[in-house]
Amino acid sequence: MFKFNNTFIFSVAISLIIIFLNLFMLVFIMFWVPVSAAEKPKSFEKWTISGKYLTAREAFEFKQAQGEKLLFVDIRTPSELNFVGSPKNMDINIPLVTMDYKQWDDKTSSFTKIPNKHFISAFNNVIKSRGMTKDSSIIL
Numbered sequence: 001m002f003k004f005n006n007t008f009i010f011s012v013a014i015s016l017i018i019i020f021l022n023l024f025m026l027v028f029i030m031f032w033v034p035v036s037a038a039e040k041p042k043s044f045e046k047w048t049i050s051g052k053y054l055t056a057r058e059a060f061e062f063k064q065a066q067g068e069k070l071l072f073v074d075i076r077t078p079s080e081l082n083f084v085g086s087p088k089n090m091d092i093n094i095p096l097v098t099m100d101y102k103q104w105d106d107k108t109s110s111f112t113k114i115p116n117k118h119f120i121s122a123f124n125n126v127i128k129s130r131g132m133t134k135d136s137s138i139i140l
Helices: 006-032 056-069 078-084 119-129
Strands: 070-074 097-105 110-115 137-139
Touching: 006 110, 056 070, 056 137, 070 119
Parallel strands: 070 137
Antiparallel strands: 097 110
16 A cells, blocks of 8 residues: 655646646647747747747737737746846736745756746736737737
């Protein structure tokens, strides 16, 4: 008989949350986000299943052209925004993950990433508050 410790259960729960968020984003991008496709990135790790891409310049120009009809959500961590900067025409930052600066992950050589359990509700609140629908244009 196996005995599961709390660390194992927590790891499984986090893995399931990450899988759920990835599936949500996949479905969202495939069926809800109408965008034009830029050139596919050369690096396989940067490919998306939907095959929809925008360069930083294209995202900026698309937002400039669409204005309030398009929602531009930056999903990077606050630390990434502080270090790299943020687009001037970004509407909101809703981090997909947060960093636990007390835990180091030797596998990834970085701090542990924790899925933002409020991401979906925050995202839905922004969509609702802006009067947007599933047919609205959104950049993540």
